[in-house]
Each structure stands twice: as C-alpha cells, then as structure tokens.
Amino acid sequence: RKEVEQDPGPFNVPEGATVAFNCTYSNSASQSFFWYRQDCRKEPKLLMSVYSSGNEDGRFTAQLNRASQYISLLIRDSKLSDSATYLCVVNSNTGNQFYFGTGTSLTVIP
Amino acid sequence: DTGVSQDPRHKITKRGQNVTFRCDPISEHNRLYWYRQTLGQGPEFLTYFQNEAQLEKSRLLSDRFSAERPKGSFSTLEIQRTEQGDSAMYLCASSHPTGILSYEQYFGPGTRLTVT
Numbered sequence: 149r150k151e152v153e154q155d156p157g158p159f160n161v162p163e164g165a166t167v168a169f170n171c172t173y174s175n176s177a178s179q180s181f182f183w184y185r186q187d188c189r190k191e192p193k194l195l196m197s198v199y200s201s202g203n204e205d206g207r208f209t210a211q212l213n214r215a216s217q218y219i220s221l222l223i224r225d226s227k228l229s230d231s232a233t234y235l236c237v238v239n240s241n242t243g244n245q246f247y248f249g250t251g252t253s254l255t256v257i258p
Numbered sequence: 259d260t261g262v263s264q265d266p267r268h269k270i271t272k273r274g275q276n277v278t279f280r281c282d283p284i285s286e287h288n289r290l291y292w293y294r295q296t297l298g299q300g301p302e303f304l305t306y307f308q309n310e311a312q313l314e315k316s317r318l319l320s321d322r323f324s325a326e327r328p329k330g331s332f333s334t335l336e337i338q339r340t341e342q343g344d345s346a347m348y349l350c351a352s353s354h355p356t357g358i359l360s361y362e363q364y365f366g367p368g369t370r371l372t373v374t
Contacts, residue, residue, distance in 0.1 A: 180361040182361075190367070192301065192365050194363065235300050235301075244308075244314045245306065245314050245316070246361075246363070248293075248300030248301045248302070251299075
C-alpha cells in the first residue's frame, strides 16, 4: 500500500467555484502534514502546513482527520492562477522521510 | 536570490556514465533532502542530511547512488553507471534547523537528467 494516496483528477472547475481535495495516508505515526503546489515543469512550493486543529490561509483551508487518516484542502473562490498540481505530503514515523502523493491536477476555467 | 540552487539544470548523459549534481541550500538551513520525480508522479524521497550527517536513506535507493554533504553546506548526489531508468528530475530541498518550521521544505529548481 502506498504511504500517501490522492485522486489524480483532473479537476476542471469554473472561476469562483469551491473545490476540495482529499488525501489518505497509511502511517498512523505520521506527525507532519503539508500541501504543496507544483506548476508545470517547476519545483513544488509549500502551500500550507496542516495542523491538528485545521488551519486557514485566505481562500485555502486545510484539515486533518487523524482517526480516518486523511487530510483535505479546500479552495474557495477559485482563481485562474490556482491552476496547478496539488501534492499532499506526510512524514515517516522517524520524522525525516517525507512521502508525497502523486498530486491532484486542478484547472480553473474562465 | 537566497533560495535553494541546483547545478546543472539539465544533464544529458549516455548510459553507463557517471553524473554528479550539486545543491546549495538556503544558507541558514541545516536540513537537506534529495528527491527524484518522474512524469506524473510526486517527488520520491532519496536521502536526508542534518548538517553533514546522512541520517536517512530510502531503502529504494540503489547502491549506484551516493550523496555527500562534507561541510554541512552544499551537497552532491552522484549516480554511477547511469541507466535509462534514472532519467528523472532530481530535486533538492532544505529546511530550517529547529522548531515547527523545521519540516517545511523549500525546493530548488531541480536537475533534469536524461540518460540516452
């Protein structure tokens, strides 16, 4: 079983829509969780860390459900510039290995 | 530019040759990671350094791969006897020494390797 699993999409949504991505992880000992954004042929960029209490940064909300071992990312009021691949990341029980999902592709359509 | 830098950005080599890539992390970051990414996949963890010590290594990492960080600053990743399956983007990332930020990684632009 893969350490991290994501729905690859693609998600094609109109501007202004709300879209949600989920990601499941297999290691119950994982302690750190992140969402990264990756544009085509570019390096991943940190979007936000995911805290147990959930966290929000502008139009982006991340949540963690430890019982069900999944993390989610909600994007409200989608912009054209949100078009990218969104990668979820969890760490190993040693803390120093990080597992990336395959990414979920989002295209925001005018 | 004070971000993570990698050199070269592109490398084309023939099968069987050795290649070496360099990564310069953000200056105050003592944690350094190497990843490999192929098309349609997320980055795959290869190895982790804290200062000059290599503390984690993926069990998937072939013995043809070796990484060093001799003075705890820049790092090199060498692939010996390259194979076509080694063709990928090799990404380096670094993170802050301590605290809650220590797991937030910042990536360099990557080195794209093509083995012919």
